[in-house]
Every structure is written in structure tokens, then in C-alpha cells.
Amino acid sequence: MSDVTYAEKATGTGPALPGGPPPDPRGTLRVWADDLRMGLAFALRGGREGWMRTVLTAIGVGLGVALLLLTTAIPGALADRDQRDNDRVEVLASDAEYTGDTVLVGTADTEYHDTAIRGRLLRPEGAGAPLPPGVAEFPKPGEMVVSPALADLLDDPGAGLLRERLDYGIAGTVSDAGLVDPGDLTYYAGSDDIEAADVNVSRVVDFGEESADRAMDPVLLLLAMIVFVALLMPVAVFLIAAVRFGGDRRDRRLAALRLVGADGRAVRRIAAGEALAGALLGLAVGTLLFLAGRELAGGVTVYDMSIFAADLNPSPMLALLVALAVPAAAVGVTLLALRGVVIEPLGVVRSARPARRRIWWRLLLPAVGLALLAPMMGRGDDAGSFPEWQVIGGTVLLLTGITALLPWLVEAVVARLGRGPTSWQLAVRRLQLSSGTAARLVNGIAVAVAGAIALQMVFTGVEDDYSEATGHDTARFQLGIYVDAGQDLRVGEKVAAAEGVEETVSRISVEVADRARDPENFATLTVGTCAKLRTLAKLPDCRDGDVFRLTDTYGAAGTGRMIGAGGPLYLNPSYEGMPGKAIPWTPPAGTRTAKALRDDDGNLYDGIVATPGAVPDVHDSGVFNGWIDVRLDPAVPDAAERVRNVVDGTDPLLSVHTLDDYLVAEEFAGIRTGLAVGAACVLVLIGSSLLVGQLEQLRERRKLLSSLVAFGTRRSTLSLSVLWQTAIPVALGMTLSMGFGLVLGTVLLRMADTPVAVDWASVLLMAGAGAGVVAAVTGLSMPLLIRLMRPDGLRTE
Incomplete structure (x- = not known):
């Protein structure tokens, strides 16, 4: 029998023979x-308890891995999406490039039930005319090729009004190369009516342009970085919690190994091997979940955005990083967790009162995070981009402070709790014995809520900087129609007679000047009914045939000189180097003055206003632009679609706009959409992981629950105790997350140089959503709890 102990053999630290070589590192x-291989064997072949724990760990890790793989794939998918959008941009032909091998393209965009439909009318000029991407051949006049999503929409029995508008025969389908995403509603129709001189018609020599690398606004880049951190931090927290499922049972099994000679370091390595097995199996589960989810991605649309499944390919380097980091984290977390556990041959010293948690280093993490973020306060977007790693590092440390402080807070609070009903006492006693486990289950939701609160504060604070009031009276008018010079101004009369239209107000305008070419004085001539003109100026009285010169405006002096000269004025004057079609117009005698009113932006209307009787050729001159406001009857279904059909029947190149109170910057809206999509995925992960952890906790306490029932404890009491065990850490976690979220949101607003304001309704809504997820998980775990409280849970082997 050798005198070298198991520990010395396991660590390679046995005594060296006199004069012999030092211990071989290869032996270590x-x-x-x-030992790791032995841990793998225990996890996979250690009986029902062993593989149950491994399966639960694999599910928890797999959910996190699937989301991480999705995160690594999304940047590439969005880049491919943008590239396909760039590929179908029309490259206009200049006179020097025009060779006859071009195509006339008319823009015929429309909407259907607030969903945008991209439409193009095509008329090839020559055999070598370029084809749009995704189109195999030009459709003949009266035919169109459509995207698969639009084909499905047209097949819908309820889409009769849309079929009436797009009254073309379907000759083919646009392939994926010509679509930005699976839900893209696009059509290309053949036409022999459009001409190069028509409004909204372009002569195109090619399709596609290089994507321009534009620098993102510094504040928007800051938002994007915080969204990235806020979405991935909960995933990392849950991955760490998942590898510790079933820790109590595992430690008791490891105690048996001490009886056969294994030392403390050896059993820790075996425990790391068990965690490694769960992590590796979790990688496989996560990969399968990701592949399955990728196949379903094309059929899912969130906030009008979807992605082709073929585009969801994770970056190889990032995927490799995930594959290496997850097992390494599992081993590291297990070894770190076992540092405070003494595993002896006759049991595990965990049930004894643990040493009180220290708070100083837990406060140090958020303090360092704030120290990193503080120097950037007040920068706004004037000093260039924010340092990426400083922003990410500071935010990660600040949010990590939640995971460090929550176990201390739960322990400190439950230590002072006591009296109450039996269910309360059972819950409090359980929390006093294992407050760390309860805190781990809530950590992820607390981090997610804190990040959501901070982002909500920032989005609300900077929203005004990235949105602009349109000035439209959306309470009165819901649609607007812009009519360019040369288009049919009488469309307003046709719209007014459409079913579901209560009122239309038209405003027609053109530039008027004192000379036909290169005028010295010029102004805007606006033509409308007396009712419309009264929204522009304070009119003394008005009847058809009147003309008014607006006063108290910037251009009032020049307008007065034009009118005072008494000669003819010219509509649509031309300037040097620009062709024009100037039309003489003589204002009627007796032109009066009127005081201009301010528009919704506070600016005074300017120029000359006239009634239709004063400008007899307004519809036929071809120089007036028009805007028609339309009020719909809410009692008439699909009134907006009927208006669009009337307009399309008049001229398919005319477009009908849904009026909005605000226009939001595209990049800002994109980041907000990304947050919404990512938050939905994280909430699914949070709920799923919490449910797995809750089920594991209940499974470990099966004998205890059965014993309490056998001694006469009511099942309702035990159910309430489980609810209290969840509610207390959740309440503490939500309180902590609200505090950290408000701090982080305040710091970020100061970094963006934006006044700090708190929308308490949104803050409470975020906290309530987090608590709601936990409540739902607790409810889903009740069936298992009821089953585990049966007397046969006392059976043992």
C-alpha cells in the first residue's frame, strides 16, 4: 500500500523522493x-437524481445559449436586410448616361390598414433595360409581380378593397433578393401610360447603391450600447444561476466521495465536471433551440419587422466565444460557489448559520461603475461619440451591483422577520436558511427591470429631440393628399364624394413674382375657400373672387410692392439655369390686406391668399401644388381604403398620407423597436428560467414537503409558504432594481445633457411587469407542488 494519499495524488503535491525530480505538471x-471525467460520468450516469439535475441545468443553460446565439446573429441579419434595401434603390440616368437601355419607374406607394405597400410602375426603354432585384422579367402592361406576403394579403377574403386598387393580373413573384424581409409588401406593375415628364416618374439606368457608413448620432449610439448591455446582462445572470441548479443535493453526493479518500479539492473538481456536463448539454440544447427558432423567424413579425431565416447566421467568432465561455463559466462559478462550503465525509457544513455577508465590496462595484460614467456627464452630442468600453464597463458594473447587493439585502431583511401565520413562518425560516438561493432566482429579473427603467427614462427624456410636430390637426383630419404641379387638382372633388368622407379642405399654392424670369420680388399665392383662408389670416369678410395681401410678415414689404405696381404678376417664375413655365396673372382690383395668423409651429403665414374665383385657370395651368385634408366618418368601415381607391383610380402616382401628430427619426424608432423585440425575448427567457429554477427547488424539498403534510400541515398553508418565499425576494429585488434603474437613468440623461425627469407611471409599470412574470411562474409551479406533497414522497432507497 502506498503512503501517498488520494489528495496528494490528486494535486500532484506528494513528497518528492530524495534527489528525485520535482512533481510532473503533466500529472496534475x-x-x-x-476528476472532471468522473464528474461528467456522475452527471450522465449517476441515477435518476444525477440526470434530472443535469437535464434541468441543460434546459436553463440552453435557453440562455439560444438567446446569445440569436444576439450574435442579429447584427448580420440586419446588415443583410439593409443591403437588400440598398440593392433596389433606383440609380437615376443623367442626360449623358441615357442610351435607350433604361426603364421608367413611377412611384406608386400606398397603404392598407396602416401598413405600407411599396409599389412601382415599370416601362422599359430598350432591350437592355435594367431589372429590379428579385424580378425575373418585366411585367406586361396590366400585370404585376408581387412579394409572397402581398400575394397572401391579396388572397385574403377581406381584402376586396385592396384587390380593387391593385387591379392587375399577377404574373409572378418577387424573389427574396428583392425584399427586405419576409413580410415586405411590394409589387412591380407594367405600365405604358407613364412618361418621363410625369410627376413621381424617374428614368433609371441601374438599381443598387453602396451602403454609406454614416456616423450615428452620439446620443443614439449611447442608447444602442445601453440597450445591448441591458438585454444581455440578465442572460448572463441566468446562465450563472442555471449551472447551480440542485447544488444542495450535489454537495450531499460529494460528501460520500470523501468516505473513499477524495480530498476537498478533488470533490470540487468532480463538482466542476458535473457542471461542465450540464453546460455542454446546454450548448447542444441551445443550438437546437436556436436552429428551431430560426426556422420559425420568417413567420414572426414584431413591430412590422421580420427577418429571413437564412440571414440568422451567428458570427463564427462570436459563436465560438459563446461555445468556450459557457463551459468555462460553468466550471468557474461552481468552484467559486464551493469555496464557502465544507464537504466532510459525514455531511456538508451548509446547514449551520453562515458567516454574515460583508457589504463593503458589494457597494464598491456600483461605485466604480458610477466613477466610470461620471466624467461623461454633460457631454451631450457636442463632444463626439462616447467611449464605448467606458460606457459598457460602467453600466455593467452598476447593474452587477444589483446581483451583489440583493443576497445581502435578502439576508439582512429576512433575519429580522418573524411573527406571522404558519405559512409566513415556514417561508421566512426557509429564506433564513437559504437566502442566497432565493436571491439568485430573482437577480436576473431585477437586472432586467433596472435596465428597462433606465432606458425608459432616457427614451422619454430625449424623445423630443428625435421627434417633430407635424402641425396636422389629427382630431379633425385623418388623411392628407399632396398633389404636385401637373397632377389632377380635381381629385379633391372626387374624394369629397367618396363614401365615408365627411369633409375635405383643399389648399392650393404656387410661387408668384413680379417678373417671369429671375424676379426681384416673389411670394406664395395660396388659393382656397373662404373657410380655409380664415385658418391662414384674419379676414374682415370674404366671398368668392376676393384676394388678400397678408401683413405683419417677413415678406410683406415685397408683396406690397408687387401688388402696388398694378401690373401683371407671374405664376411659377423661372430662374437662371432652370426651365420654367411662367403664367401671367393680374390680381383683381380692390385687393385688400389681412393680418396673418400663426401656424402650429408659431410661424406666420406669408404672401397672398385668394379665393378660386380670383384665379380662374387654377386647375388647368399645371403649375399649382395642392394639399387636401380629409376627415373620415368613423362609423363607415374602411373609409380610408375607399379614399385611397378613389385617388388611385384618378392617378396611381398620387399618394394618400395617414396624418400623424409627430414624425419620429428613423434611427431612434429603430433602436426603440430593437429594445421592444429584445425585451420580449428576454422576458421569455426570464420566465422560462425562473420556472425551471422553481421546479428544481421544489424537487429538492420533496421529502420535507411530504413530511409536513404527513404531520398534518394543510396543503393551502404550504402553497402560501411557497408564494411568500417568492414574494419576499421579488419585493426586495424590485425595490433594489427601481433604485438602481433611477440612478442609471439619471446618469444617462445627464450624459446626454438632457433635463432629468421621472415618469413614475412607467417606472411602476416596469416593476409590476417584473413582479407579474414571477407571479405567473409561481402559479405554473403549483401543480408540481401539489403532486410533491403526496405521502409517497417519503419513499426512499
């Missing part, structure tokens, strides 16, 4: 490998 690696 071999011992590590043997």
Missing part, C-alpha cells in the same frame, strides 16, 4: 482530467 493535468 491528468488528475484534473480524471
